[in-house]
Amino acid sequence: MSVRVTGSPRPVGLVTGASRGIGLTIARSLAAAGYDLTISARNAAGLADVAADLSTAGAVIRPHRADMAVEQDVTDLAAAHVEAYDRLDVLVMSAGIGYAAPLDTAPLHRFDRQFAVNVRAPYVLVQALLPVMRTTARDHPARGVKIIALSSITGVYAEPALAAYGATKAALASLCRSINAEVSGAGVSATAICPGYVDTDMTAWMREQLDPTSMIATADIAELVMSVTRLSAHAVVPEIVVTRPGEQLHRA
Numbered sequence: 001m002s003v004r005v006t007g008s009p010r011p012v013g014l015v016t017g018a019s020r021g022i023g024l025t026i027a028r029s030l031a032a033a034g035y036d037l038t039i040s041a042r043n044a045a046g047l048a049d050v051a052a053d054l055s056t057a058g059a060v061i062r063p064h065r066a067d068m069a070v071e072q073d074v075t076d077l078a079a080a081h082v083e084a085y086d087r088l089d090v091l092v093m094s095a096g097i098g099y100a101a102p103l104d105t106a107p108l109h110r111f112d113r114q115f116a117v118n119v120r121a122p123y124v125l126v127q128a129l130l131p132v133m134r135t136t137a138r139d140h141p142a143r144g145v146k147i148i149a150l151s152s153i154t155g156v157y158a159e160p161a162l163a164a165y166g167a168t169k170a171a172l173a174s175l176c177r178s179i180n181a182e183v184s185g186a187g188v189s190a191t192a193i194c195p196g197y198v199d200t201d202m203t204a205w206m207r208e209q210l211d212p213t214s215m216i217a218t219a220d221i222a223e224l225v226m227s228v229t230r231l232s233a234h235a236v237v238p239e240i241v242v243t244r245p246g247e248q249l250h251r252a
């Protein structure tokens, strides 16, 4: 019996938070490796510039503006991706926010916003995209489908002043483990990448205390993502912790 292969003939990715930082470097690596992409963030103008830039690698890059704090935006993003490609080989969830504040004074509205963007949105996005990911994994069983979530070392080891952020990142890693428990047998597996400080806009506030050259490079994170995309469907990597060198290995 032959199985009808659906969707785009080329491998396809969806990258959230692709306008800057870690997500941008991952999107660039995927485009260079021959993936067509949907890229997403809130800043439409920034996204359009990135799409134009990455298209020069010969890839089809579709920018889609979405605020991950808005559920309708998240489901619209998933629908637009499926409408455009009907295939999804790699889902990279890099959009994320973090606020530093001590437990005594951290405002609850920031706790809620971090959970909305860092946990609720990935949950909604994965739910909305599971049908197309199952179909893609069925059509391409050797490689299957990879979900990569940008968690954080603060979700693994506690970091002072990052209690809410760390909790969101622990929850995101837990979501990856649940995905593996439920659907890795169908070829859809998830990896939480948990880095310490990476040199991006997000860590600009740290630059006076920590030389950016001693932070992890976005290229290192993209290299890990590309390695995971090349694994067969038989190898599931639930979590990758990336620390900076030195004496404070398990600090951000």
Ligand SMILES: NC(=O)c1ccc[n+]([C@@H]2O[C@H](COP(=O)([O-])OP(=O)(O)OC[C@H]3O[C@@H](n4cnc5c(N)ncnc54)[C@H](OP(=O)(O)O)[C@@H]3O)[C@@H](O)[C@H]2O)c1
Pocket (backbone or CB within 6 Å): 016, 017, 018, 019, 020, 021, 022, 023, 040, 041, 042, 043, 044, 046, 066, 067, 068, 069, 093, 094, 095, 096, 097, 098, 117, 150, 151, 152, 153, 194, 195, 196, 197, 198, 199, 200, 201, 202, 203
């Ligand atoms: N940098 C680090 O040290 C570090 C370490 C561990 C984990 N991480 C995680 O890695 C991921 C990427 O971090 P980064 O350092 O690349 O951050 P970044 O430079 O601040 O970039 C964040 C990206 O997410 C998008 N974004 C932010 N809020 C959004 C929202 N509400 N809806 C949609 N998109 C949104 C931003 O675009 P717009 O502003 O245009 O929306 C941007 O593209 C995050 O999940 C972060 O928690 C970062």
